[in-house]
Amino acid sequence: DAGVTQSPTHLIKTRGQQVTLRCSPKSGHDTVSWYQQALGQGPQFIFQYYEEEERQRGNFPDRFSGHQFPNYSSELNVNALLLGDSALYLCASSRAGYSNQPQHFGDGTRLSIL
């Protein structure tokens, strides 16, 4: 039973560039959430996708956008990269209608901005 998979594992970009991160949810899960974790801090919620629509959004600018595909996989896009976007980006999956169940996380994509 495959868990949450994310790609790539590491990425180096320069300021002003654009980046796309990818996530495949755990088998049986239909909801994907994205989190940003800066060094030494707890993860911060970016947004959540369900039924191919953004359902909830945290306090992030619209440079951060996403997409969910019919197979439930998801992409996180960040435009006009800033130095402050350097972080570990975590994808989590869950099953709709089961709010009391834990979200399952992938290993993350470590993004470095030069």
Add this chain to the structure above:
Amino acid sequence: AQKVTQAQTEISVVEKEDVTLDCVYETRDTTYYLFWYKQPPSGELVFLIRRNSFDEQNEISGRYSWNFQKSTSSFNFTITASQVVDSAVYFCALSEGVRAAGNKLTFGGGTRVLVKP
């Protein structure tokens, strides 16, 4: 707005000692869920335990136990007889209410646990 505070930034113990991690939360919802996650150096967040707001019974699961007190908005977590493999960053997290698509998690700042042999 929901908030989670982990006052301890780092705890260092010797193997076999017990470790207790503190977590205080804020929420206006009457239905909410509390979680503890472990993050080893590899980066993946590993789910450990969960508690619903309407169930204050404290439990033990193997070497893990937790103390949930709604009166003080605390959800403390204890590792009994710590082992070197327990070294990691531990996060307390809160999700509010009930949504069809599930809830976002609000995390505390984390507590780094170092278990020395």
